Amino acid sequence: MEIRQLKYFIEVAKREHMTEAADVLHVAQSAVSRQISNLEAELGVSLFIRQGRKVRLTPIGRMFLDRTIQAMKMLDNATREVKEQLDPSRGTIRVSFPISLAAYIIPTAISAFREQYPEAKFQLKQATYHELIDLVLDGDYNMAILGPVPEHDERLYGHVLFTEKMVALVPINHHLAREPVLKLKQLKGESFILLPEKMKLREMITSACREQGFNPNVAFEGDDVDALKGLVSAGLGISVLPDSTVLENFPRATVKIPIVDPVVPRTVGIITAKDRKLLPTEELFFAFLKTFFSKWSASYS
Structure with a gap:
């Protein structure tokens, strides 16, 4: 054979x-x-x-x-491992991630890593939350960065890199735009702009609203976070997003407001399969991410 x-x-x-x-x-x-x-x-x-x-x-x-x-x-992993043992800094990192991390978190981390290891290469794949878990379990990717980090899956190791809070993004002329902080209940009756159903972020926001006694009135859906921001800036409604998605990139015609009652947290981290080890260059990237985000979290908080 x-x-x-x-x-x-x-x-x-x-x-x-x-x-x-x-x-x-x-x-x-x-x-x-x-x-x-x-x-x-x-x-x-x-x-x-x-x-x-x-x-x-x-x-x-x-x-x-x-x-x-x-x-x-x-066999592919074994071949890559042999090559990367000789020089991990020049290997290939295959990592998958969700929409909500695509605009800021992933590019920022990769850019910082490449400053130290300019010859490292990346193969990136964007997928939904549950697809990311399957990609790692099936061996298509050895690691994924996602949020929230699964807590009770015995097939996976999960390492939390940081925890972030949800914020409301509202049009600049909205009646809540001058509020310094918001209670989630204050958004009852508002027109929500969210990701499509079955997306993990949508599930988190909907669940948090229901715990406060209301179902969000979803007026518009967007396939990615930038689409949600654009619809908010057009005055079509409000959105609830992880803070990391609006740290540096949100439209001028919008205002972000912290949600403090209740705080809606999201862990962001790395998952790997328990039955498989990372390859040398992936190990290098994994260690870098832990150090990078420990410093980033300290300055971010």
């Missing part, structure tokens, strides 16, 4: 088409067909059901695909 055969197998399973897989692999279709046939002969089973030019996995093929993907991830 050859690595090349496994790569061909994964691509054909993904495309469900020999010719399309061959195009992606930049080889002849006959070469792909031959390697798949050789693999099936070696295993003694059929991995695909042929349907003209298309194929689909047999039940055994689906099982073998899952195992093969995991094996290839382990």
Whole structure:
């Protein structure tokens, strides 16, 4: 069994088409067909059901695909680890993160890290909260930065980098704009502008409002935090956001006001899988983040 055969197998399973897989692999279709046939002969089973030019996995093929993907991830990690042991400062850091950290927290941390390690490379992926957890558990990424940090998942290690509070963002001409602080109850009846349902940040805000005896009246939804800010600046409603999202970047036509009753906290940190260790360059970045945010939290608070 050859690595090349496994790569061909994964691509054909993904495309469900020999010719399309061959195009992606930049080889002849006959070469792909031959390697798949050789693999099936070696295993003694059929991995695909042929349907003209298309194929689909047999039940055994689906099982073998899952195992093969995991094996290839382990092989890729092993190859990267060998290279990074020689010089971790020049390796690649693969990290995933949510929308709410994309505008300020992640760029700030990466920029500071690159000042110390300019030859380090990054592969970044933005995803929703629950997708981030799955990406780490499935081995697609070894680490994710997210908020809040899961507390009771026995499959993950969670390290809190800092804790932040929620603030209200209101149009500058809003009747609450001159308030120094706000109680969450004061937002009852306001038109809320929030992320879509099933987003973790939306869940946190909705839950906090319900604990205060009301459901937020969601007038508009935006797919990212900048969209929410833009809608608030247009006077279409108010939003509740983590403070880190409006530290340096919020429209002039808006005002941010701390919410103090109750304080709605959000932990932000790193998750890693308990059954897998970080690669050397990832370890370097992990240690840097802990130091960086301990200093950042002290100045931020």
